[in-house]
Amino acid sequence: MGTPSWDKGELTVGELSARSGAAVSALHFYERKGLISSRRTSGNQRRYPRVTLRRVALIRVAQRVGIPLAQIKEALDNLPDGRTPTKKDWEKLSRAWRQELDERIHALQQLRDDFTDCIGCGCLSLNRCSLANARDELGSHGAGARRLVEAEAS
Structure with a gap:
């Protein structure tokens, strides 16, 4: 019997998808955009470092609150040595993004109020x-x- 997927150093795209909740197509998209990376086996199959799970989690949470992928990529690119984000990294990123989210919330509230007058x-x-x-x-x-x-x- 093989090593359980939770104990592997690398994950297949299917395992990464199952563990992260992201569709395989989304993972391929993230890779094309440079948000995550994999190595190719001799059979040309993708293998992702296990730490990619944390990167995917950060990407998905940031997307859910409306942070554009370009900004997510920029934030990940600024991590030293392309490391996986730590809790401290996330706290720093979320503080920076919070102001932008507050501004968007304000703009949407203003739009809603203007829309009410226009109907x-x-x-x-x-x-x-x-x-x-x-x-x-x-x-x-x-x-x-x-x-x-x-x-x-x-």
Whole structure:
């Protein structure tokens, strides 16, 4: 009987998928984007270091809260010697990303509030429509439907 997968130094893509909860296609995508890496066996099969589980966990959590993959990759690339993130690394990253998340939350709340005022108006040129016509920029061109004509001219 072979070594149990939890005790192996390397994992197949299927084992990594089963252990991490990430689809095989997602793991291949992460690898193409440089977020994780594998070595190839003589039979051209991928083998991932066991520590890749922690990297995948960090990637998935960060994605779940809306951190773009480019930022996740940048953060992982800044770890010394490409090491697996530690708890201290995660704390540092999450503090940095928290401000960005707070800003996004604020922007979404503002969008929600503006959207509530806009529902049903249908006009798209009211001076109070901050979604379709911020600061009534179209109103300065006179009355009437100008949105499509001016958008094409731009």
